[in-house]
Amino acid sequence: AQKVTQAQTEISVVEKEDVTLDCVYETRDTTYYLFWYKQPPSGELVFLIRRNSFDEQNEISGRYSWNFQKSTSSFNFTITASQVVDSAVYFCALSRSGATNKLIFGTGTLLAVQP
């Protein structure tokens, strides 16, 4: 069975702090994809990143970075120098290869960045 666990329900930080959102996944597939989505207060989910299981290279995009470790089945997301606009719910998701349109989501982490 496939499952995504985001153990952190809520995180509160002060602006300019770094914050890491944890994501642990379970799958028996050897090939799979991992995703992060952001859900601001307006409601729509915004795609942030997709990684396939063969690519363990860490990725950095501006203040965002992702650490994929197959050995621990984790795909953690770090925001450097957080800003108030980063306040949102962040979802980690998993899909099978060949069906990346069918996402299995975690329960999300609510990030509140205080000014």
Added chain:
Amino acid sequence: ETGVTQTPRHLVMGMTNKKSLKCEQHLGHNAMYWYKQSAKKPLELMFVYSLEERVENNSVPSRFSPECPNSSHLFLHLHTLQPEDSALYLCASSQVIGRGGSGNTGELFFGEGSRLTVL
């Protein structure tokens, strides 16, 4: 026009009412989805439509009835709902490469959701 538009944004209905949620995508995608987002639960995939054909129904009760008249529009018809059906219903679209509704896609584009409250 934003990519995926959902109406209404908020809906309050009684258990005996019949209402519909509407979703429209302006991205030229070939697949559309309904997700349910309840408090403290992961998003649940309800229905997948690929090329206007329903290809997945994840054990959703029959009081939810989807309709996809064309590749740009998706409806969710609601009737005799229960209070536990109160949730945020999210529509999404994507371009799928593959058969039978399963395939690889760059990303899903979501609407802002319809917040449903069942009294």
